[in-house]
Amino acid sequence: MTELIDELKNEILWVLFALHTIERRTKSLLKASCTQLDLAENLILLEALTQQVVLRLCRLDDDQNKAKWFRRVTKYMEAKHEPQDRIKKANALIKKYRDDIQHLKIYHRNKYIGHLQEAESATPKTPFFPPKIKEATDTAIALVDILANEQVTYKFRPGSHSQVVSLRPSE
Numbered sequence: 001m002t003e004l005i006d007e008l009k010n011e012i013l014w015v016l017f018a019l020h021t022i023e024r025r026t027k028s029l030l031k032a033s034c035t036q037l038d039l040a041e042n043l044i045l046l047e048a049l050t051q052q053v054v055l056r057l058c059r060l061d062d063d064q065n066k067a068k069w070f071r072r073v074t075k076y077m078e079a080k081h082e083p084q085d086r087i088k089k090a091n092a093l094i095k096k097y098r099d100d101i102q103h104l105k106i107y108h109r110n111k112y113i114g115h116l117q118e119a120e121s122a123t124p125k126t127p128f129f130p131p132k133i134k135e136a137t138d139t140a141i142a143l144v145d146i147l148a149n150e151q152v153t154y155k156f157r158p159g160s161h162s163q164v165v166s167l168r169p170s171e
Contacts, residue, residue, distance in 0.1 A: 016167035
């Protein structure tokens, strides 16, 4: 189970990296020194990163047997006879997570990212930030904390002489 939880932590880490980058790139667009080329390139990057976040969040609710998804982990918790209060908290967070990402799965992954519907345009929808991304991310973080039985830190150091950057929204 530890390996599976580590993979889930890693998935959340990459979601947080992408969200951090989206926030920083969006702020850079507001600078007076931003050229039209910078604007165009950054909008393309923001679109790609937003799609990556949507796909990664949806992937955590995959219903395939071998997928690394949250509901699979609670089955392991039950098999390992983890305390019932932790299992109940995990199940409640999974339900909330599934509610949070439902809109992302239907209207962004299925109708825009994964498939191009007849009524939809292939033109990127940036700048847009789909509803519930923040809520789904916060719920996923809380769920991994429950599964890991600790508050997980999500940090990185861009270089050996750089400050550590905390990616967790509450830090």
